[in-house]
Every structure is written in C-alpha cells, then in structure tokens.
Amino acid sequence: MNMVHKGWTVSHMEYGSGYYAIGPDYDVDWLGDEDGYCDNGHKVEGNTIADTIAEIDCWIEERAA
Numbered sequence: 001m002n003m004v005h006k007g008w009t010v011s012h013m014e015y016g017s018g019y020y021a022i023g024p025d026y027d028v029d030w031l032g033d034e035d036g037y038c039d040n041g042h043k044v045e046g047n048t049i050a051d052t053i054a055e056i057d058c059w060i061e062e063r064a065a
Contacts, residue, residue, distance in 0.1 A: 003049070005021070005053050005056055006056060006057075006060065007023070007024040008021045008022065008023050008024065008044075008056045009021060009022055010049060010052050010053070010056075013045075017047070018045060018046060018047050018048075018052075019045065019046050019047075019048065019049055019051070019052040020043060020044070020045045020046075020052065021043065021044050021045075021046075021052050021053075021055070021056050022042060022043045023042030023043065023056075023059075024042075025040070025042050026039065026040065026042040026043060027039065027040045027042070028040075042059075044056055044058075044059050
C-alpha cells in the first residue's frame with residue numbers, strides 16, 4: 001500500500017523491512033554498462049512510516065535553506 005506525504009510517494013520496501021519514499025521530482029538515468037543507474041537523490045528511507053515521513057520533512061527542510 002502506498003501513501004503520499006507532501007507529494008512524496010511512500011512505499012513498503014519489497015525486500016526486507018522498512019519504507020522508502022521518492023520525491024515528485026525524482027529522476028534516474030542509465031549511464032551505461034560501466035556506471036549503471038544514477039539518480040538525483042530525491043529519495044529517503046525509514047524503518048517505519050513515521051520515520052520515513054520525518055526523513056521527508058528533514059530532506060525538504062535542508063534544501064529550503
């Protein structure tokens with residue numbers, strides 16, 4: 001089950017425990033076989049939904065300054 005917090009999609013990790021969230025401006029590019037995928041860092045993780053929401057808020061606050 002997914003939920004949205006401040007435009008970020010929060011999901012349960014498919015493997016293992018915990019949650020992750022990707023921001024509305026998340027982007028990933030394939031850089032080739034040698035470098036693989038590279039994203040813009042608009043993502044966070046947490047052990048619980050509450051932890052993940054707190055990480056989203058912190059990520060947004062850090063970049064607002």
